[in-house]
Amino acid sequence: MTALKAARKPAVRAAKAQSPSRSARARPRPRLSPAAPADSAGRRVIPEIIVGFDEEAVADEGIAALAACPELFVHDAQLVTLVPRAHPGLALARAMPTLRIEPLPSPRLRELLSRSARWLVPQSGDDAQHVVSHVPKWVVSGIASRRHWPGLRPLTAVVTAPVLRPDGTILATPGYDEATGLYLAPREALPTFDDSPTMADARDAAETLLASVEHVPFAAPADQAAWLAMVLTPLARFAVAAGLPLCVVEDSPRSRWSDDVITDIANLVVAGPPVAIDADDLVPSPRRSIDALRENGESIARITNGAARPAVVWRRIHEVLERTRATNGFVWFASTTRAMRDAELNRFALITRCEGGRMTEHDGDAFIRDRTTSDLLVAGLTILRAYQVAGRPPVRLTRWAGFERWSGVVRAAVVWCGLPDPVTSLGQTPEPTNATDAAAADLVVGWSELAAAFPGGATARQALDALEQAPRDRYARLRAAVTVFAPGPLDEQGTATRLGRSLRRHRHEVHEGLSLVLAGSGNQGNRWAVRASSPTSPA
Template sequence: MLQNDSRQLTQIKLGMDERSVNDKVIRALADRGDIYVNGGYLCTLGTDSDDRVIVRRLHRASVRETISQTVRFTEVLSRNGKEHPVARRVPKWCHDAIQQRGEWDGIPSLRGIVTCPVLKSDGTILQTEGFDPESGLYLDLKEAFPSISQNPDRATVEASVKMLADVVDDFPFAQPVHRAAWLALVLTPIARQAHDGVTGPLFLIDANTPGAGKTLLADITSIIVTGKDVARISAPASDEEARKKITTLADKGEQIVLIDNIAGAFGSSSIDAALTGTMWKDRRLGSQELIEAPLNMTWMASGNNVALAADTARRVCHIRLETSHENPEERTGFRYPNIKEHVKSQRPGLLAAGLTILRGYIAAERPNQSLKPWGSFESWSDLVRNALVWAGEPDPGETRQQIRVLADNDRDSLHMMIEMLETIDPNENGLQASELLKIAKGETGGFDDCEVERLCESIESLCEQSMKSVTPRKLGVRLSHFRNRITSNKRLDFRTSRGARYWFVQPIEAEGRRSPSEQHINEQS
């Protein structure tokens, strides 16, 4: 946090070597101990209305003011044959150059602020308040958390699972696997810093009727992790609206977000991209400023009998609530009548229980549970899913099989493949399955990162496997399965040459001409 105290000012003489002066100023800023780099900008820490630590970016005026609180500039002037040091204000060239430098040697990088103990990338637990240089995280604690063992035994892990499950005993999970999916939701944000790749799938809290407890379940999850109710947004009406909301949330550094009360079909290419990305780039709302922020948030969504687009469905872990009560909001006799207050009072122990499960699995040297691959979420799956199954819970990934009834996977997978094939092969020259795989793996030049990523997603969706499991033969079989099926007035077809199939997209308005698949192109020398 900015400190306006009686700190000793660093004396720096101005000279013609501006870079040397700026380097000295940066060293002085680094020595303060309260200046950081976050998202490519200098920042400091402050507090919000709830006395929570927040990141405050140093804009131009703030950089100048901070330098003036840190450095005393002098210029040596000669008078009557004698040199006299004269105090000077912060030069414009100095604060402008420092603000725009992009790299500031000695000033630590701040990856984010967490409000509870979390796993670090080395698998140990961050539980000391303040800034941790190794992880780049600032731990903002407002409660006393119990000390968490780095080597919990199996009995302690099982007791931790039971403790968390006890909190949601009143919720009508459709099956035990849906409760396991909720446990995965609790573990996801506290495991975020311990694995590479994306944060995890979207957790859909879905019910058969209103009043079953969807939003309440989301709130108590957020209270366990952050100490407060979950940040809510309404379901975006368009992809443009979704993009703007994601930009705002990423810029704020939210840990957990709920897309509340979804009505109708749910799916958005921007949300899909946020779920399978690690960084978000966009212009800050109301300005031309381009921001780049990490995507560390855990996504939740809630609704009744939600219909999902296939692209989104494969990114969803399903938490299904089913009640036999016509008016479940009128139920009585709960084990914890005021569940939110109970969770708040027990938060340190509940959070410690989640970390104990994860740490126990890591201390056991992460035994492989032989789970089915989950494309795009491999690193999350390797830690969170495996830890829960190792602890004796059902595999949360099995909810993917059940949620497929909520989406037309074939139609949407074909639509995405046709869209991508048109993009990368606009002249209908045709591409072999092996060529498509090389492009999707980034092994072929001439395509931008967005095209490569989108093609990779379309192949994974079409084949229902992660890229590392897809072979040219498997992809060819799936393409053949969809051949000549019409979607959006287009169809997938192939032409042959030298015994190989070259896949392309054909508009159906070309029906009057001879189908290229009926033409055999003579082998070329």
């Protein structure tokens, strides 16, 4: 029985090996010898950072190590990186990925810290020895929460085409530019530039640019010069480094050229289709739209839904853009109609006027048919660079308050090439450029002659009765305007109706220092009067 129990007695189990303690597991980790200043190939040595109790000092060492990361930048008081993205508005055949500014995620920051340095912690039980460790989380959060990172590269903006630097040279090398903080990420192969162009080269370049839009019916030579200034403004926006004027394309009542003109300018400076921003989104809170422009590296934006707005609304929009510094580095385009012309707009807008005519398919292709966009881009930069090479010779210009630096870089270069001043309307009423403008001036000035007979303003019916009863040699200018705007017998109601519509259409327009205003209304209709208006104040 005893032998049987002994046979059934289980064998003694072998003692289970205990897992080594955490400190025991840490002991076999390799010790690191001090890093040499450089390896045999001359490559950069990764620094070693010992994690201690002075957290600020450890974070400072981590920031110093991050300075060697080529993909890390500081933009708008935050750590950012550049992410490739496809531009949706460009043809796939020639589109190259562009770069978008995006905040650096914390996991990516930790990876960069791990790549930029070897992080060491004291070995347990022996503070004199150190072992490799992961980047502590508190280091990552501490560095990310700072608003100043000494040694990291500041990023001003991403540009997709060469631009003029503040020192007058051309940024034409892809990649990061230490002098300006700009990052050039071209969408197309870069053309070659002459670094020392002459005045003759600049004038040839101006003729090349103007020949590309010879199909556009500009109202006057000054409007061609204004168009050229609009082309040069995006190329010189960082050289100006100050507020830029609002670029306005004014359409005539019979045609609309603004869409094609603005799009062509954007294509010329290789900016792609201009970003459309509704005017109603800018006045209440423009920050979101402006931040999106900065992140995407956009240079041109178009304000839509504003063609029929008066100049006082445009002034409010411009004030909002100035307050948020959105006119620095961005070129804002808009379109208006001839009926909304107001002298107040001349205070902050560069205006080019287009007359009547219909765009054909031939006209739509003319912009890029004879010249490639790279040729036109070179022409624009040639004008700006030649003026800088010449020493920026003084040009006689009327001072434009708030845009002195833009005038010294762009406006002066246009006039230096032999073109009219693109801001000829500054300080004066625009001269009539066609029969409609001349008739509008006759209407306003001629209506002022009725003040003696109608001190409180006259209705359209009263004005026509006065013309019918007065001698033929009296109210000559008003008669000429009625012939254009309201042809027909003076005693017919249809003539009065057409005249009343013309009065509403041309109200607030300044002609020869005068403008039409609504003096009142009653059973007989609206009463219109004329008052003196300064070109530098709202009409």
